[in-house]
Amino acid sequence: MTVKKDYIRPLDLRQGRVDMNHGAGGRAGMQLIDEVFARAFDNEFLRQGDDGAALPAPPPGHRLVMATDGHVISPLFFPGGDIGALSVHGTVNDVAMMGAQPLYLSASFILEEGFALADLKRVVDSMAAAAREAGVPVVTGDTKVVERGKGDGVFIATTGVGALPPGRRLSGALAQPGDVVIVSGTIGEHGVAVLSQRESLEFETAIVSDTAALHGLVADLLAAVPEGAVRCLRDPTRGGLGTTLNEIARQSGVGLLLEEAAIPVLPQVDAACELLGLDPLYIANEGKLVAIVAPEAAQAALAALHAHPLGQRAARIGVVQADDHRFVQMTTRFGGRRVVDWLSGEPLPRIC
Amino acid sequence: MTVKKDYIRPLDLRQGRVDMNHGAGGRAGMQLIDEVFARAFDNEFLRQGDDGAALPAPPPGHRLVMATDGHVISPLFFPGGDIGALSVHGTVNDVAMMGAQPLYLSASFILEEGFALADLKRVVDSMAAAAREAGVPVVTGDTKVVERGKGDGVFIATTGVGALPPGRRLSGALAQPGDVVIVSGTIGEHGVAVLSQRESLEFETAIVSDTAALHGLVADLLAAVPEGAVRCLRDPTRGGLGTTLNEIARQSGVGLLLEEAAIPVLPQVDAACELLGLDPLYIANEGKLVAIVAPEAAQAALAALHAHPLGQRAARIGVVQADDHRFVQMTTRFGGRRVVDWLSGEPLPRIC
Numbered sequence: 001m002t003v004k005k006d007y008i009r010p011l012d013l014r015q016g017r018v019d020m021n022h023g024a025g026g027r028a029g030m031q032l033i034d035e036v037f038a039r040a041f042d043n044e045f046l047r048q049g050d051d052g053a054a055l056p057a058p059p060p061g062h063r064l065v066m067a068t069d070g071h072v073i074s075p076l077f078f079p080g081g082d083i084g085a086l087s088v089h090g091t092v093n094d095v096a097m098m099g100a101q102p103l104y105l106s107a108s109f110i111l112e113e114g115f116a117l118a119d120l121k122r123v124v125d126s127m128a129a130a131a132r133e134a135g136v137p138v139v140t141g142d143t144k145v146v147e148r149g150k151g152d153g154v155f156i157a158t159t160g161v162g163a164l165p166p167g168r169r170l171s172g173a174l175a176q177p178g179d180v181v182i183v184s185g186t187i188g189e190h191g192v193a194v195l196s197q198r199e200s201l202e203f204e205t206a207i208v209s210d211t212a213a214l215h216g217l218v219a220d221l222l223a224a225v226p227e228g229a230v231r232c233l234r235d236p237t238r239g240g241l242g243t244t245l246n247e248i249a250r251q252s253g254v255g256l257l258l259e260e261a262a263i264p265v266l267p268q269v270d271a272a273c274e275l276l277g278l279d280p281l282y283i284a285n286e287g288k289l290v291a292i293v294a295p296e297a298a299q300a301a302l303a304a305l306h307a308h309p310l311g312q313r314a315a316r317i318g319v320v321q322a323d324d325h326r327f328v329q330m331t332t333r334f335g336g337r338r339v340v341d342w343l344s345g346e347p348l349p350r351i352c
Numbered sequence: 353m354t355v356k357k358d359y360i361r362p363l364d365l366r367q368g369r370v371d372m373n374h375g376a377g378g379r380a381g382m383q384l385i386d387e388v389f390a391r392a393f394d395n396e397f398l399r400q401g402d403d404g405a406a407l408p409a410p411p412p413g414h415r416l417v418m419a420t421d422g423h424v425i426s427p428l429f430f431p432g433g434d435i436g437a438l439s440v441h442g443t444v445n446d447v448a449m450m451g452a453q454p455l456y457l458s459a460s461f462i463l464e465e466g467f468a469l470a471d472l473k474r475v476v477d478s479m480a481a482a483a484r485e486a487g488v489p490v491v492t493g494d495t496k497v498v499e500r501g502k503g504d505g506v507f508i509a510t511t512g513v514g515a516l517p518p519g520r521r522l523s524g525a526l527a528q529p530g531d532v533v534i535v536s537g538t539i540g541e542h543g544v545a546v547l548s549q550r551e552s553l554e555f556e557t558a559i560v561s562d563t564a565a566l567h568g569l570v571a572d573l574l575a576a577v578p579e580g581a582v583r584c585l586r587d588p589t590r591g592g593l594g595t596t597l598n599e600i601a602r603q604s605g606v607g608l609l610l611e612e613a614a615i616p617v618l619p620q621v622d623a624a625c626e627l628l629g630l631d632p633l634y635i636a637n638e639g640k641l642v643a644i645v646a647p648e649a650a651q652a653a654l655a656a657l658h659a660h661p662l663g664q665r666a667a668r669i670g671v672v673q674a675d676d677h678r679f680v681q682m683t684t685r686f687g688g689r690r691v692v693d694w695l696s697g698e699p700l701p702r703i704c
Binding site: 020023024025026027029030048049050051052053054055056057058060062063064065066067068069070071072094095097098100104106107108109110139140141142143144145146147149150151152155157159160161162163164169170171172173234235237238239240243247251284342343348349350 | 372375376377378379381382400401402403404405406407408409410412414415416417418419420421422423424446447449450452456458459460461462491492493494495496497498499501502503504507509511512513514515516521522523524525586587589590591592595599603636694695700701702
């Protein structure tokens, strides 16, 4: 899609807005694709210009991994990121948590009539930069437009495909009593950054989203321990660490015992949570992972995480134990013990 | 995700509505996934219950094909289909148009607060039935919820992955002068069915959407002619046959000459178009394909299409010719000749 002479004038990327024509199948939509999407994401696959992309398959013996995520975060721009970068990181991370090497992304955009083209370009450029940085190209896409009041600026659904090496199996169903629970860094930054932007709160120390692609960190972690020693990886996004750990407990039919003092939280996130009446355990992260690791591999796993820029504050935060009730419990700073239940109280909508 | 005893009571699938809790990451969201999505789509991959699905790769030597489509059709239910079935057919067809065998689908749902759970269940059940019928499982998914007035019931973005046999290449860039243009059946039913529903029009003869998965038809077509004889396949959805043919002409740098009398249109679609002031050439189809075929293979291609239930009214509608202007022209019923331009006039929004 590189023929550009068809258009009478270029899109007005400063003052222009999305209109229904951009989604109707025709010249306007094609111009939007050429001048915003194709230009930003440019790669050999997208340049094929067909209804889909034809792609090299994973190496022989590898399986495929496929993961998808819809992104509806509000506001679209927040400290440390925006919906574009997030939509790359979120899906790259879902593929990486399966133990796979992310290879390709697809992107489906649902635009609201009246959305500023300047904002769209900013989102798409950020998304393209995140994809380049991650080394995972957006190889195919789609754009639809809905009437004003039937959408909210832009929603982005991304799907990732990755290559899973022979013999590798990571799953939330594989946690065993005695395994160690590790988190790759401080929790709660993403959710607090978004909420503070939403509430127009200003904190003394800036809190920025941790949004990041974790496949490099995962590759280093998996290379440092024997195959099978990492039972499960999860990125504790929506619902936070507390929800993710409950999911693992439920899936594996085990209990978890956490140590509150071991869970890394930035002081400014702690303070903001106190102010907002929130528990960092339930706040979304977009650049952290939880690893359930065999006890004999925990030391090597932690060392590998610590050696990577995204894992410097990795910590051992608990253990897996036999428990028919599949409870996640926590030894508190005061020496007591409480249940870390499924998310209760007010939900935090549209955090990713 | 088969543990169901956690929930105090089952979802109220008759009177219940989507609320923000269903998208917040927690027990309510998990219940929605268990009782609506997982139950309908049930398959071995989805049952893994992880952030993504681990899947058998395509056979050795095959490449991957990846295609994505967002679905925002309004109304959600229309004669002959609904957004659920459509979201399967649309993406299966995009994969098939590349000449690939569709293998897997992912699905991302964006729900509006207040959307009736009964409608959601109806959509998901229809989607699951379409996936089963097509033999292409939904292997992974995601659900988000946006506030009332920030969405429109449900949007569904589906991504498909397929296997492309060695040596196969189909592309809109491969049309050559002398090639034959074939359409697999009557055009315009989907768009007219949706518009008539939207405008509450009733016609003497019911017009139903042609929404269907075309990969079986494609497989039969490709098996009937030598590799390379089918240059390009496209499903003329949004923007209709006229837009699709202009895209091919642009991509290949050729002209097309159509014969109006050869283009199959149901009489009731013709009549409805006249009433609505529409041209069937620009009306969306969801169960038709356009094939650009080498002249010596045209006969065999048509025979293969005619032998399949979805291609019985296939017709040869024109030829490819050299034309630096890349015009799509048409010999009219009255013997004149006109240019079939890119879609002009009022767009038809949210037709898929």
